[in-house]
Amino acid sequence: MTEEQTVPPQKLRRKATVHDVARLAGVSIATVSRSLNKPETVRPGLRKRVDMAAAELGYYTNSIGKALRNQRSRLIGTIIPKLFDPLFSLVASGVQEALVEYDYLGIIQVAGYDNRDLMKHALPMIEKGAEGLIIFGQVQDKVLLDYCRQRDIPLLSIYSFAEDAPVPCIGFDNYQATTELLNLMIQLGHVEIAMISGRQPGNDRQQARVSSYIATMERLRCEPVIEEVDHEFGIQDGAAAFRRIIKRRPEITAVICNRDAHAFSVMTECRRLGLTLPHDMSIAGFDDLAYSSFLDPPLTSVSVSGYEIGRRSGIAMLRHLEEGMPLRSIRLETRIVVRGSTVRPNLNRPLLD
């Protein structure tokens, strides 16, 4: 388009391309490309000229051109319910770090807690060329499933493990973890146990935990007491749910919060109601967030290493893409961290209501 560049170093306003480097180095664009990507296939002398020209022009590869040519974007999409959340951000963090190591880049989409319409959030990432999708929770959107299957876009479901999942998943068994947590309570002598759960539609984690709870309660011949909270709004909802629980069933001696965050305000609320913690109310949470051990009393919780889940998933996806390793489900173990918030029930507790 323009003529010869007279001035020697000639910083260009436009970004430098292989053509610019080639011209400056006095070679062809193919050599530039080779020299940059497979240096060993180019004679050292030329290689040096190319490197110098590239440096002088401040050349860096244009990933878009490369992506178009290679049909590889080096972009991985991650879908999480929410970015601003201790657990999800930890998971996302693990994914991102794995990607960076492999020179991939992550794009994150926030989809809320209901996985039934994932397609809406996945499509923009697929359009942008995401080579694989890492999805928090089970994939409950048939459209997305079909779409990705047809287009050969690998899908990895993370955090929740399910035996019969439609896509490989790396995570743990929410049902079993909940059962274990309940068994702990039962061993301590609790029978009147309540659960504070999140909304279930489209959310396999809550579904699994709730059905585990209901099954256990039936075994105990005890009426389940479940109060749902809206995920989107945080901590204080635990307190409100707890008040509803107490109203429904004042005999409750233990509460399982499906998110640690709720335990936070449940504790505050207990004190406001004149209960002494932990003796008058045992409380347990889920996910074992960083601050949970600093609550007063320190919170018993199901520890799931979000970072580890994210990291392993990222690596699995990349090795699948790069080395053709099949994506396989991995069932991770959870561990119940027993802290001071769960003790035997106080049978002489002042009556609530």
Added chain:
Amino acid sequence: MTEEQTVPPQKLRRKATVHDVARLAGVSIATVSRSLNKPETVRPGLRKRVDMAAAELGYYTNSIGKALRNQRSRLIGTIIPKLFDPLFSLVASGVQEALVEYDYLGIIQVAGYDNRDLMKHALPMIEKGAEGLIIFGQVQDKVLLDYCRQRDIPLLSIYSFAEDAPVPCIGFDNYQATTELLNLMIQLGHVEIAMISGRQPGNDRQQARVSSYIATMERLRCEPVIEEVDHEFGIQDGAAAFRRIIKRRPEITAVICNRDAHAFSVMTECRRLGLTLPHDMSIAGFDDLAYSSFLDPPLTSVSVSGYEIGRRSGIAMLRHLEEGMPLRSIRLETRIVVRGSTVRPNLNRPLLD
């Protein structure tokens, strides 16, 4: 890998392109492109044929081809110190949501708390075609600055506001906010005030807060007591820093934590040392995280709406890119939320050490 693909519509394994749509609709690729992007320039009849063909083939635009042609990626890069953090993830969340509204996609890079070598984290995003960069904190990397200036890549610095910043910034004045927080303490009667700070190199937020603190202490003719903690590791470091403070200066009656998270374990530690809160030790934090009001006592903190900062920054960047609106610095206000953790000093407090 599987068998039957008998069905007429001829689903292609390969993703459908404009060519496929054009063929099926019996028009040229130019018409397909026009019909999809500027429907009003195409005769309704053809438009309909194109739409149907596109739907049948499951066509969606390939952003990479589009980006290469348009020299616009619709990708914005965000650099934050850490993803797994209540504040940063809130900021990132605000950015992401703004981007999604404008049909952009965000890529996030995690750069740690030291902004002196940002280039390393910015380059991968620039290569991927990021059209603009939103950076948490002041940009303290000359290389990046020059680079982006030369290449016309817009830079926006967020969270911290600085009068003389090299790039536009949307944020608040950390120096002033700290001074206000200190004035609150002073009004309550505190003189022996300590600060728990993060590492300062490359971190303008900590630098501003520390120098504000030092200036105020000098005004009070009081020796500053600052204990640094390593950002990377969280909550429990507050406790350790507090112990060091008490050892250095047992007369301390108030502590300012530059991160709310540290206040968390400072409280725990105070109780362990036999102090009654809030009377024996006033504690204040920074950022007013969601859980801060649920601490016991509820934490006084500098409230900075991370989400708002992120969102406004995202919008500003997009309007700059789309509508050519100049990026301008915005100084946001902070508000000190006074809660129960800050009270007048107890002069009869049991001596510590």
Added chain:
DNA sequence: CTGAAAGCGCTAACAT
């Protein structure tokens, strides 16, 4: 209103 053709930046045959 529609189509043909060029070209964004890159890499990989293929030819030398």
Added chain:
DNA sequence: ATGTTAGCGCTTTCAG
């Protein structure tokens, strides 16, 4: 070992 060239998917002149 190096150069020439085609083409990834898209949009946009420019003709018709």
